Amino acid sequence: MLALCLMAFAATVSADPPAAFEGRKLYVSYCLLCHGSDGSGDGPLAKSMEISPADLADTVHSSDDKLLATIITGRQEPTVAGRERHKLLNAAMPEWKNVFDRVQVEALIAYLRFLSRKNHGLMGDPEAGARLYQKYCQVCHGEEGGGDGIMTSLIGVKPMDHTNPDQTDRLDNSEMIASILDGKGRFMPAWRGILSESDVEALVSYIRLLAD
Ligand code: HEC
Numbered sequence: 001m002l003a004l005c006l007m008a009f010a011a012t013v014s015a016d017p018p019a020a021f022e023g024r025k026l027y028v029s030y031c032l033l034c035h036g037s038d039g040s041g042d043g044p045l046a047k048s049m050e051i052s053p054a055d056l057a058d059t060v061h062s063s064d065d066k067l068l069a070t071i072i073t074g075r076q077e078p079t080v081a082g083r084e085r086h087k088l089l090n091a092a093m094p095e096w097k098n099v100f101d102r103v104q105v106e107a108l109i110a111y112l113r114f115l116s117r118k119n120h121g122l123m124g125d126p127e128a129g130a131r132l133y134q135k136y137c138q139v140c141h142g143e144e145g146g147g148d149g150i151m152t153s154l155i156g157v158k159p160m161d162h163t164n165p166d167q168t169d170r171l172d173n174s175e176m177i178a179s180i181l182d183g184k185g186r187f188m189p190a191w192r193g194i195l196s197e198s199d200v201e202a203l204v205s206y207i208r209l210l211a212d
């Protein structure tokens with residue numbers, strides 16, 4: 001009976017990928033070259049172009065989403081016509097124009113905001129973490145990490161809401177790893193022996209990107 005419920009559930013839901021998670025994928029392919037993996041500006045291309053992009057972590061939190069979108073796309077509002085480039089910064093920052101659609105620009109901004117919060121760095125591969133999460137964790141923590149998986153109604157577990165940074169940020173990476181390996185309370189299972197250390201690091205990185 002339980003197995004049937006779980007199968008039906010898994011077949012019917014398909015979650016929206018979290019914005020910062022999608023944004024990181026785009027960032028790794030398009031931005032890391034210059035801005036470096038943590039946004040500090042030491043990417044492999046920055047060195048050979050002899051440019052030094054500013055530390056995104058420091059500058060992004062003083063900009064609103066609209067300004068960031070303008071910086072990324074290079075598109076000006078019609079009201080400031082006459083300015084050819086975004087003129088906001090060094091010409092070495094490419095104008096991406098239509099390379100990204102609106103949702104992708106929002107995802108990039110969500111990831112830049114994640115970098116600028118600098119709370120807990122990513123230590124594993126979040127894409128591997130996403131696959132493991134859907135396999136082992138969503139049954140309790142929910143497909144999108146909101147703490148509302150099918151088990152919450154079947155056996156009354158109250159999992160942590162992984163989309164709530166007030167909850168996840170309280171734990172540093174090593175504390176989160178310890179809870180996943182050794183379990184917590186009555187219903188958070190211990191995964192030692194089932195998941196490897198790098199699996200758990202990947203999961204922790206994915207959980208960090210679930211925070212709104
Ligand atoms: C070819 C190198 C290069 C690539 C690729 C690149 N940038 Fe930049 N970026 C720069 C440079 C250089 C600056 C200018 C820094 C300055 O003027 O201080 C910059 C500045 C920025 C700024 C403004 C930072 C500030 O000081 O406010 C943002 C935001 C930004 N880039 C986002 C991105 C995003 C998002 C991507 C990927 C889609 C990206 N960049 C790809 C070189 C690059």
Ligand code: HEC
Pocket residue numbers: 133136137138139140141151157158159160171175176179180184185186187188189191203
């Ligand atoms: C059987 C249900 C269940 C499953 C499956 C499950 N969890 Fe949990 N999880 C919980 C519950 C319940 C809590 C809250 C525990 C408490 O605070 O008492 C929790 C809490 C947590 C916490 C916070 C621990 C802390 O120290 O406060 C993390 C991190 C976590 N889970 C990660 C995961 C990951 C990663 C997976 C998959 C590998 C997973 N959980 C699978 C039920 C589950």
